[in-house]
Amino acid sequence: MAVSGGGPLRGELRVPGDKSISHRALLLAALADGVSSISGLSDGADVAGTAAATAALGASVESAGGVVVVRGGELRAPPGPINVGNSGTTIRLLAGIAAGCRFTTVLGGDASVNRRPMDRVAEPLRLMGADVDGSDGGRRAPLRITGGALRGITYQPPVASAQVKGAVLLAGLFAAGETVVREPVATRAHTEEMLAAFGADVCLGAGEVAVRASRPNPFEFAVPGDPSAAAFWMVGAALVSGSAVTVRDVYSGQGRDGYLRVLRRMGADLSVAPAGEGRVHLTCRSSPLRGTTITAAEVPELIDEIPVLAVAAAAADGPTRFEGAGELRHKESDRMHSVLAGLEACGASAEVDGDTLVVRGRSQLRGGRIDAAGDHRIAMAFCIAGLVAGTETVISGWRSVATSYPGFVSDLARCRGA
Structure with a gap:
């Protein structure tokens, strides 16, 4: 895919349903005893995979x-x-559910997922009584999980992770006694908020969440738009002169x-x-930007x-620091490397x-050749960089945008008036 600078970004659009919420809505609907209806679900490949996984576990998904x-x-x-x-x-949240089921479930993924650390999920599930094995000494997927009689635990994850928290809380729905997750640094609260909204036995406190054995009630739910998808348009509008973009809902x-x-x-x-x-x-709307410092405490939320x-930082006046961002190395790609390589390819200093x-x-960004490394967020970020580059930017692996935002390229064309 080739991207060049041009006119401003203008217009209104709606982004796909929030990916994190979509995953959880499907999984909680599979746990609820009855029929649930979900509108606005993300149309990305990741969420389609979660729908297929819930069906494989016996839920009816239409x-x-x-x-x-x-159902x-x-x-x-x-x-x-x-x-x-x-x-x-999907694999981490599903591991929590599989830990509570009295059968064996094998969970794996593509090469990217199978490289990512899974011991951070496997360890608390083992403490609760599940049998969890995997490759690389149980530290990588595929995971083989045999559930059973779980017991509640009090657990503080070693890394700030909404996925680890979610897996432990979902397992706690099957456990005897109370399961408590304590967080020294707050992470996204989707799992506990949705459990509470749908009637599970959950208690939200300062810096911790507690859950007891229960199931969510069937529900009707409309998924709001994804803030992470909206971020691309907010940065694009800020950087491209004369732009004004609204993302709704x-x-x-x-x-x-x-x-x-x-x-x-x-x-x-x-x-x-x-x-x-x-x-x-x-x-x-477009405006000049200045550098800032993003602290380690802020990183889990963004x-x-x-x-x-x-990309915004590269065009800002002054340096920007992203502190405590080591978790970037454990995403769909090594994002620390992918971001650095992409910025350097575009002439930025980082x-x-x-x-x-x-x-x-x-x-002054210049066009370059960007390897998205199969990572949807890298592909979309450097599409935005290409809008303010002096020459053409060529992105390989751009089709990975289908992971979370299949309509990204068409929305980009619409905002540019193409």
Whole structure:
């Protein structure tokens, strides 16, 4: 795919349903005893994989007229290994459910997922009483999980991870006694918020979440737009002169607006308008940006937006530091490497110092050849970089955008008036 600079970005659009919420809605519907209806579900490949996984575990999943109907409550052993594709969220959350089922489930994925660390999920599930094995001494997928009589635990994850927290809480729905997850650094709260909204026995406290054996009730739910997808348009509008873009009906819950706070610190002309419970309309207009420091405490709330924030940083006045960003190495690609390589290919000055990414701004970006490494967020971030580059930017592996945002390229063309 080739991207060149041109006119401003203008218009209104809707991004796909939030990917994190879509995964959890499908899994909780599979656990609920009855029929649930979900509208606005993400149309990305990751969420399609979660739908297939829930069906493999015995849920009925049907789609008609933009609504996905799930009949859940009766989980059974899958007929074979479950392949989650590229989705680390799916495999980790599903591991929590599999740990509570009295049968054996094998969970694997593509090469990217099978490289990612799974011991951070396997260890607490073993402590709860599940038998979890895997490759590389149990540290990598495929995972072989035999569930059984789980017991509640109090657990503090060694890394800030909403996926690990979610896996332990989902396993806790099957466990005797209380399961508590304590977080020294807050992460996205989707799992616990949705468990509470759908009637599970969950208690949300300061810095911790507790759950007891229970099931969610069947539900009707509309998935709001994905803030991580909206971030590309907010950065693009900020960088491209004369731009004004509105993204409608974007999720506004806890832990998902960190990138907006960072962009405001950088000087972005952002406005946020209420759009109903848990939703906002976001508008960004072009403006000069300045560098800032993103602290390690902020990173868990904006880890997925760092690639495109790094592009914003490259065009800002002054340096930007992303501190404590080591988790980038364990995403769909080694994003620390992918972001650094992409910035350097575009003529930006950047370096990695341990777990800190430093981007020296005010670079006149030039076109370059970008290897997206099969990573949807790298592909989309450097599409945005290409809009302000002096020459053509060529991105290999751009079709990976289908992981989360299949319509990204067509939305880009529409905002450019093509």
